[in-house]
Amino acid sequence: MLKALTIRHADMDDLPACHTIEANCFPPAEAAWASSLRNRIEIYPEGFLVAEWEGRVVGQVNAGSTDKDDITDEEFKQLIGHDPDGRNMVIFSLSVLPSFQKRGIAGKLLTNFIEHARDLGKAAIKLLCKEPLIPYYARFGFADDGLSSSTHGGAAWHSMTLVLGD
Template sequence: MKNVRIRMAESHDLTACHTIECKCFPPSEAALISSMNTRITEYPEGYLVAELDGHIVGQVNSGATDKDDITDEEFKQLIGHDPEGKNIVIFSLSVLPEFQRRGIADQLMKAFIKQARKLDKQRILLLCKDNLIPYYARHGFTDSGVSESDHGGAEWHEMALTL
């Protein structure tokens, strides 16, 4: 979509971002609003939103670390986050269901990759379900196999993009 604006999240975006999270993930997987608030306030350069006609319709958020193991649940609350870390870890890429399949997630991902390069990160890491492997592969990510993470009781694959 041409009139989508990608920008860094701000504190007043929190409710809209949490609504997106809750509509896109089951309760066992969705981030707590407190975790999302921490991500926005402590690492805004790693939290982008997609805005359409003044409304937040998508988001991608992250933390940074020197660690290669991204299965630590506490890290999602930015415990152990190091803004100077060599890796940037995507916690969530999500778009409101009614705005999906319009290229908004692709715009967010491209902007996030550009931002990660600007932040001088070496790799982008993430966990995803097997049905999303082809999506991330289109953006240059490689599948490292099944993760030890059992977040939300699901099976996750570790994906990595070397920058």
């Protein structure tokens, strides 16, 4: 099935589909607003990939870039403080439409994203996730840095880091 899957950079035409994915994958208090997704596509398209299946966008991964190691700043999700030359990529969202989950699409998106970050010369990829997802990200080499001070959406988040070595 994954042979028909295309991973590519997002463009503005993908915004409605990406917003639908966010709304279907996260509680309202955690999902990115359409304006945030628009900013991410406009300001840092290098950090926004989509998975397309038979012409339909079914998954996304989007990020910002910074030299900071503390990624809990809520404003950063709006790309305030974003530095395209920053040494760290920070994943804001990795999500796949529920009807397309459990098919390896998120893994393909994440693998492509990791390679892309390496190509950009980034030192690390950072993200925040809920405790049940720690083993998932660990399979890709992310290390659990422990409980984060973030309270985004009223949830508890773990900080994870993948160091991109040679």
